[in-house]
Amino acid sequence: DSGVTQTPKHLITATGQRVTLRCSPRSGDLSVYWYQQSLDQGLQFLIQYYNGEERAKGNILERFSAQQFPDLHSELNLSSLELGDSALYFCASSEGSLNYGYTFGSGTRLTVV
């Protein structure tokens, strides 16, 4: 157990639907990062939150959004889902600086059918 909790572990949904992925960071970590991993794309950075505020954005589609709540857990919302959105979505947390590595959760495997 890495200390980063992601739910659900698996999600199967139809095209056009909307899903929410949840992440609880490791205790004490203020930064949360979302990454998408598909077979041919490696780990693609989506978005970062630090203590409730958006800090950095990567290649995140407009159909995707995220937020970090006062208790520091984060949610990634994916809407108008397409087949190409099928991937592993990882959440990672860190204490806030880059002096330490990221701690990744076990991921949510999203399958869009």
Added chain:
Amino acid sequence: GQQVMQIPQYQHVQEGEDFTTYCNSSTTLSNIQWYKQRPGGHPVFLIQLVKSGEVKKQKRLTFQFGEAKKNSSLHITATQTTDVGTYFCAGPPYGNKLVFGAGTILRVKS
């Protein structure tokens, strides 16, 4: 945008052989991190290198950071079946977000 290039993409070795993966950046990195992802698992932080020319060892794993802080390598001596997985390097060229290389998939034949 900033990219961290990693080679080779894939390597299949006989158990006991050595393995090396290389990471290159077009710009100077303040630090570089290495992660390992086992098949079906999630990336796990291995180490961070910060200083120019730094070399760190973890048992059979040797990590190096180039003098110009634009390249790095991970060398595994005498691979074992437990070494299988994908090895990623990652650098923070912009702000606080890590940019990951594409990874090197290591397969070990026993």
